[in-house]
Amino acid sequence: MDIHDLATRVQAGERRALARAITLVESGRADHRAQAGALLDALAPLGRQALRIGLSGTPGVGKSTFIEAFGMFLIEQGLKVAVLAVDPSSARSGGSILGDKTRMERLSRQKNAFIRPSPSQSQLGGVARRTREAVALCEAAGFDVVLIETVGVGQSETMVAEMSDLFLLLLAPAGGDELQGVKRGIMEIADLILVNKADGDLKPMAMRTCADYAGALRLLRKRAYDPQGFPKAMTVSAVTQDGLTDAWETIQTLIAWRREHGHWTRRRAHQARHWFEEDVRHGLLSVLDQKDTRARIDTLGDQVANGQISASRAAADILTHLRPVRKI
């Protein structure tokens, strides 16, 4: 594969080249990893930055419909929009969010849109690296907004928030008693809560739900990187498109404030450091995937299971063989 040529075509914004580049960073093969590294290094000097928006919402809130409507809205503003899906569970569940582009039929036909389903992959560490690299490729390809969509599985929301400039939480209208169904941790990472389906019969309930969440958000500790009034809750309708303009203006206000006060840069710096350390941890653990190590672990694991050796002793045995050489 000619990496120089691929880099040129990604940089020119060719969607097919971008798709191919993402396939490359998604590969676990050592030669592909090397090529992916060279590709990312070749594109890094461009210094292009998109607005990275993390987006979460449980099934049934109308996430695909919202992304389609919001994506179309952004494209009408003259922006280029990429949508990446993160679903660490897709390998197990078989199904995958965005597995079917037809769920965003209009958006996927736009030349200024790029939609990428979640790769089948179960290990969060691997998913994180690949998604970050896919985001970097979308930025290099000149996309203005990268939407990183996740389902609320395990730590995936935290992971996506750690690679986003801004985190959106999409919720459905609900009775007051259901509010506690939202994990507290998610409330704490959300910059903007959008209560979807604020249309037709559900509109009054959506407004009440929004008011409830706004109240709940006010109870959270003030964050240093937020201007007055954030995090915020608003209503939207993916169907009537009501509220999309407001939501986008709110996002722009928040981002402008954060840029002005240095939070944008600080956040990206903090995230880069975080992912560096994550990569180190992931790399250290990858030795366990090697065939001979795996075989030894399986053998010892049998002995541990049979009670022939204690878990601690067996672990010490493996670790003796894997003891790192420290040359630092």
Added chain:
Amino acid sequence: MDIHDLATRVQAGERRALARAITLVESGRADHRAQAGALLDALAPLGRQALRIGLSGTPGVGKSTFIEAFGMFLIEQGLKVAVLAVDPSSARSGGSILGDKTRMERLSRQKNAFIRPSPSQSQLGGVARRTREAVALCEAAGFDVVLIETVGVGQSETMVAEMSDLFLLLLAPAGGDELQGVKRGIMEIADLILVNKADGDLKPMAMRTCADYAGALRLLRKRAYDPQGFPKAMTVSAVTQDGLTDAWETIQTLIAWRREHGHWTRRRAHQARHWFEEDVRHGLLSVLDQKDTRARIDTLGDQVANGQISASRAAADILTHLRPVRKI
């Protein structure tokens, strides 16, 4: 410290020796780790097994009161009961479950009871190993039942379930709409749901809540290691002690069935293997805590944060220095 003497006194069921032994396994010092290993090896041949019961419940469900009542009930049956608390967040929150034994005043005064608060410790990997070793010490000291209590923080419930023979979920009476507040994952690991506070004015609501959970449990997939009718939901009252006999009989029925069908042994074998692999992972990552490695990571982290080097390149640099010698 005379490890042989300590082992003898733990084996004799001396509570002060047990407390001292647990302090030893909780220590991170290398010489203490070696002594702890020797102590556990000395006690392992006893082959004593307790019934390990994991217990979770959010604040407000009356967990301490339940443990006190249930613990007293078990002691009245002639059993010896140990209570260990696991709270990975205690280092941060300052407060700790079971931090104050006065919360279980009656139980803590019983000579057949042993109560151990959660150690101040933030890292889950370390908490897991220490708790497992404390459980092993309680078993060696001749306790019949070891209650491992956790708050529902992060992965702590999964961790406790992975070292328990049986997992109890304690819930409070609640309106139907609040049912979803229970994390789905917890429903899936629970063997028995106990709706507490089934007394006085709350009794009818507790019965309805119990029926709701029973219905929800029926919707879960049948598990191979469960007899007909499990997992089960029941009501109890820690105050009036209603339901404690039923709950204990239900636990005994379940455990007898599992023993008879080989699930008890298989589960312990599976858990031992799991913890062996966790110990290996934890051990591999511990190299990152070494001073010189940490310093190098901090320096590179600054460069990553400043954009002088990419996260991937910096990680590759560290990993080159930490590359393990594989002698397997």
